[in-house]
Amino acid sequence: MRNQPKYNFFKNTTYALNGLKDLIQTETSFKIELILALILLPVIIFIETTLVYKALMFISLMGMLLAEATNSAIERVVDLVTLEHNHMAGRAKDVGSTIVFLSIFVFTVTWAIILIDIL
DSSP states (O other), rough: OOOOHHHHHHHHHHHHHHHHHHHHHHHHHHHHHHHHHHHHHHHHHHHOSOHHHHHHHHHHHHHHHHHHHHHHHHHHHHHHHSOOOOOHHHHHHHHHHHHHHHHHHHHHHHHHHHHHHOO
């Protein structure tokens, strides 16, 4: 049986916002990517292109934030389990970093292809 309270939309939203606040306060990489997202969101809105291209640009941009949040969650769980050097803990953290790396790669390639096509 899971240790989970009954679903409550407002409480769950509060938990999500607390997590976002914590990421902004403690994770430099997340802050950098969030600033990049805030700068690039108007580009998506105002650029003259198709809705499909705009959706791909948005999804790839948000994917970076999702990947960074996932990586932070993995790192925190690993650190909760052990602060000592452990081979498997290191591998888990490396996979989290790979998620971020791949999301940045997808973002870069997606935006490059679209911008080259429309400019």
